[in-house]
Amino acid sequence: MSEPSPPSWDPDLEPRLTFGQKLDRTARHLLPSAFIVLVIIFFSAPLAIPGSAELLSAIVIGSVFFWSVWRPTGMPALAPFVLGLFMDLVGFTPLGVSSFILLLVYGISSYARFGLMRMNFLVVWFLYGLIGGAASFLQWALACLFRLHGLDPAPALFEALLCIGVYPLLSATFSWFLHILDEKESA
Amino acid sequence: MIPVSIQVRQALGKLVLPVLLLLSVGIIIAGQADRKLADTARMYVADALAPLWGLIAHSQTDISHLVQGVKDARHLAEENAKLQTENAKLRRWYDVAVSLARENDSLKTELHWVPEPTPAFVTGRVVADSGGMYARAVLLVAGTTSGVHVGNVALATNGLAGRVTEVGPHAARVLLITDIASRLPIELESSHATAIMAGDNSPMPRLMYYPQDSRPIEGERVVTSDQAGAFPMGLPIGTVHYLHPGQPVVQPFVQLDKLTMLRVFDFGQSEIEPPEAPGHVPLTRPHRPLALPFKTLLGQGQEG
Numbered sequence: 137m138s139e140p141s142p143p144s145w146d147p148d149l150e151p152r153l154t155f156g157q158k159l160d161r162t163a164r165h166l167l168p169s170a171f172i173v174l175v176i177i178f179f180s181a182p183l184a185i186p187g188s189a190e191l192l193s194a195i196v197i198g199s200v201f202f203w204s205v206w207r208p209t210g211m212p213a214l215a216p217f218v219l220g221l222f223m224d225l226v227g228f229t230p231l232g233v234s235s236f237i238l239l240l241v242y243g244i245s246s247y248a249r250f251g252l253m254r255m256n257f258l259v260v261w262f263l264y265g266l267i268g269g270a271a272s273f274l275q276w277a278l279a280c281l282f283r284l285h286g287l288d289p290a291p292a293l294f295e296a297l298l299c300i301g302v303y304p305l306l307s308a309t310f311s312w313f314l315h316i317l318d319e320k321e322s323a
Numbered sequence: 324m325i326p327v328s329i330q331v332r333q334a335l336g337k338l339v340l341p342v343l344l345l346l347s348v349g350i351i352i353a354g355q356a357d358r359k360l361a362d363t364a365r366m367y368v369a370d371a372l373a374p375l376w377g378l379i380a381h382s383q384t385d386i387s388h389l390v391q392g393v394k395d396a397r398h399l400a401e402e403n404a405k406l407q408t409e410n411a412k413l414r415r416w417y418d419v420a421v422s423l424a425r426e427n428d429s430l431k432t433e434l435h436w437v438p439e440p441t442p443a444f445v446t447g448r449v450v451a452d453s454g455g456m457y458a459r460a461v462l463l464v465a466g467t468t469s470g471v472h473v474g475n476v477a478l479a480t481n482g483l484a485g486r487v488t489e490v491g492p493h494a495a496r497v498l499l500i501t502d503i504a505s506r507l508p509i510e511l512e513s514s515h516a517t518a519i520m521a522g523d524n525s526p527m528p529r530l531m532y533y534p535q536d537s538r539p540i541e542g543e544r545v546v547t548s549d550q551a552g553a554f555p556m557g558l559p560i561g562t563v564h565y566l567h568p569g570q571p572v573v574q575p576f577v578q579l580d581k582l583t584m585l586r587v588f589d590f591g592q593s594e595i596e597p598p599e600a601p602g603h604v605p606l607t608r609p610h611r612p613l614a615l616p617f618k619t620l621l622g623q624g625q626e627g
Contacts, residue, residue, distance in 0.1 A: 177372060181379035182452040182461065182582070189452075213339045217347060225368040226451075228458035231361045232350030239344050246340075282355065283503070288524070 164317060168203040168210045172196055172219050180226045187298070189227070190291060193234075194298035196223065197271050198306040200238050201264055204245045205252050207314065216242040229275075230282050237271050237278075261303055268299030366491040369451065369462050373494045376450035377464060384583065442555075444588040445469045447495070459502040459524055460485075463585055466493040470589065474553070477585045482559045482576030483547060484585055495587070499579050500560065501528055509560060509573075510548040511539050517548050520560070520573055526580070527564065527572040539563040539571040555590045 153161070172195075179185075179192035196219065203211035220235030227234075244267060245252070252260055276292035327335075354361040395402075447465030465471050467490050475487040477497045485499040498505055505522035511533070518533035530539055539545075543563040547554040561575040 177375055178379065180372075180451050181376045181383070182449055183379075183383065213343055217343045220347070221350070222368075225365050226372065228460060230351060231354030231364070232347045235347035236344065236351065239340065239347060243340050243344070285503075287503075 165210055165212075167313075168199060168207075169215045169219060172199050173222065175199075176219070176223050176226055187294065190295040190298050191302070192223075193272070193275065193295055194268070194302050195306065196234075196238065197241055197268055197299055198264070198303045199310070200241050201245045201267065201303075202307055202310050204242045205249045205260075206310070208246055208249070211242065213239070213242060229279070233275070233278050233282075237274055240274070241267055241271055257307070261300075261307075264303055265296075265300040268303070269296040272296040272299060362489055366489055366494065366496070369496070370466075370491045370494050373450055373462065373464055376462070377448060380448065380450050380583075440591070442588045442590045443470065444586045445471060446584055446586045447471075449582045449585055450494075458504075459499040459522065459579070460488070461497050461499065461582055461585070463487075463495045463497055463587065464493065465587060466491050466495055468492050471495045471587050472589065476554060476558070476588045476590060478558065478588060479577040479582060479585055482561065483554075484577050484579065484582060486553075487587060497585060497587075500575065501526060501579055507554070507560075508548040508550040509545050510556075511537070511563070512544040512546050513540065514543075517550060520545070527566070527574055530563065530571040530573060533571070541565055545573050 175195050176192065179188045179195075185191065200211065200216050200219070204216075216238035217235050220238040221232065223229070223234040224231045248263075252263065255263075272292045272295040275295070276287065276289055280287050445465050447463040447469070449461045450464050451462035452460075463471075463477070471487055471490055473487055473490055477484045477487060483500060485497045485502075485505070487495050488498045489496040499522070500507060500520065501522045501524060503522055503524045505520075505528070507520045508517060509520045509530075510517050514537040516534045516537040516539075518539070519531045520528045521531050522528040530545075533539055541563060545560045545563060547556065547558040547560060549556040559576055561573040561577075563571050564574045566572055
């Protein structure tokens with residue numbers, strides 16, 4: 137007996153996108169990474185902001201978390217890797233450490249994203265606090281390991297607190313952004 | 324795109340994260356094994372980003388000047404009166420200084436004094452604070468094209484800031500005296516005792532290995548020592564301060580968190596060679612690669 141063959145699906149049969157649409161889609165996908173790159177460049181300049189090194193890590197971890205939960209198309213696995221490498225190259229951390237940490241954050245959040253998306257904001261914030269704290273602690277532990285020297289844990293604690301504190305702000309900004317993008321999409 | 328079935332594509336998609344994680348671990352290990360390669364890559368990135376950072380730093384100084392100008396405008400009359408009295412006082416000191424300089428000159432001619440060579444220097448703008456949480460270093464827009472070399476001494480307006488550890492064609496990285504990898508031979512000015520100043524990433528580096536019979540005194544000036552030949556004698560660093568009894572630290576003259584310009588001096592210390600002496604044991608040991616990370620940043624001549 138012959139099964140009714142499924143209608144052959146070919147990506148080429150989709151209505152072809154115009155150049156402008158293609159550009160728009162690429163820009164949308166690159167937006168989070170571009171934002172993070174700008175943040176890294178801006179915060180590694182000599183600013184008069186106290187604790188800018190900790191704030192930079194906090195913002196990058198928060199952004200990677202947000203985008204990998206809410207819009208994974210804007211944050212493919214390659215992005216945290218490349219961004220972390222860039223952060224290490226610009227900063228003074230041993231090469232690859234930030235990549236490793238960001239990839240872990242990405243992995244955990246994209247694994248748990250369907251659970252997280254259903255939860256209340258406060259619960260997500262709390263869970264994010266755990267992830268951010270763990271990331272800061274891991275950064276501290278790796279720094280200790282590479283120096284073979286017990287370092288002061290105070291900056292790591294400060295970073296964890298900044299991570300938790302900066303998340304609502306990041307989340308609000310990005311949500312607003314997503315809202316605008318979606319409105320444009322439907323229009 | 325290569326035509327692959329959906330199953331294969333999904334399986335590949337699941338593999339990406341573990342592969343990238345392994346790759347980053349590989350990069351960590353490779354970076355630790357071949358530190359030179361990592362440093363070269365860093366310098367390339369820093370070189371490329373230096374103009375951008377310059378732009379940010381420039382606009383930031385402009386804004387802070389503007390804010391400062393508005394703030395200062397309120398105290399103009401007060402400050403003017405203060406400056407006038409100070410000017411009168413300084414004019415007297417100027418006369419004293421001129422007469423002392425003349426006297427010094429005449430005394431030096433009497434004594435057939437050998438003049439010291441004037442060190443060559445270049446000035447660069449600090450464009451990036453490349454230190455993170457666990458490192459204190461800045462990036463300077465002045466590289467090998469302007470004659471900066473590894474081991475040169477970086478001075479701010481009123482004291483020592485650090486040493487050049489890496490140089491690219493247009494940028495140089497300066498390891499500040501507060502970094503945990505920084506250990507400098509110093510001299511306490513009033514007792515002429517030597518000690519080691521060790522950074523610990525806090526704003527005030529610690530004093531170590533000072534002689535027990537002449538302890539550092541609170542407020543005493545700390546200057547560089549020419550032991551080990553890394554620095555010339557007598558560059559001002561800071562003053563001694565006791566955070567706790569028995570724990571002297573140095574309060575640097577330079578505000579290391581607000582650096583805008585640095586002068587990089589080539590004192591040519593390495594060119595001073597003592598005359599041959601039979602039985603003379605060289606002070607500095609031949610350079611060998613150290614196993615610990617970040618020690619190599621200091622270059623040689625620090626451990627003699």
